[in-house]
Amino acid sequence: xxxxxxxxxxxxxxxxxxxxxxxxxxxxxxxxxxxxxxxxxxxxxxxxxxxxxxxxxxxxxxxxxxxxxxxxxxxxxxxxxxxxxxxxxxxxxxxxxxxxxxxxxxxxxxxxxxxxxxxxxxxxxxxxxxxxxxxxxxxxxxxxxxxxxx
Numbered sequence: 001x002x003x004x005x006x007x008x009x010x011x012x013x014x015x016x017x018x019x020x021x022x023x024x025x026x027x028x029x030x031x032x033x034x035x036x037x038x039x040x041x042x043x044x045x046x047x048x049x050x051x052x053x054x055x056x057x058x059x060x061x062x063x064x065x066x067x068x069x070x071x072x073x074x075x076x077x078x079x080x081x082x083x084x085x086x087x088x089x090x091x092x093x094x095x096x097x098x099x100x101x102x103x104x105x106x107x108x109x110x111x112x113x114x115x116x117x118x119x120x121x122x123x124x125x126x127x128x129x130x131x132x133x134x135x136x137x138x139x140x141x142x143x144x145x146x147x148x149x150x
Contacts, residue, residue: 038110039125042134045097048122054095057088059109060128068138070099070131078109082116096121103127 008015040048048054056073058065065075076088096118100106106123113121124131132138 038107039103039123040097041125042131042136045124045131046136048095048097052095054097055091056097056099057109058099058128059106060100064101066140068140069128071137071139071141073099076109078105078112082112085116088113088116088118092118094120097124098122099124099131100127102129 045054045056049056056070057076058069058073059076059078060069062075062077065073069075076085096113098106098110098113098121100109103123103126106127110121110123126133128138
């Protein structure tokens, strides 16, 4: 135990930086869990899809999308410029559920959508991983049909 304390004291800059990085990571994770209105569970997403005709936007890579996605999900390339994303304007008044693998990329894209005026857009918390863990189905059908070309 004394050796650990000696090491930490001798390398206080690195130790402090490590504590700072871990703290920032934990804060980011905590904030993503408590931000109201930005995330929905898979069960809440199903209700939105079935009762509010929510549109599902999948922001994973084309390869990830082709391996399986939520039925009728529209693949969106997050690298597209805001001008190229104008094709999404037809969904601006509809509830939108943004999906990625684990909920991180979709959270970033959600911020972008909100800045473009998509007030009813939400993130699928935990992404497609949480969707599958909830026992909900995915499909590979229509992988090219629902990919919007710009």
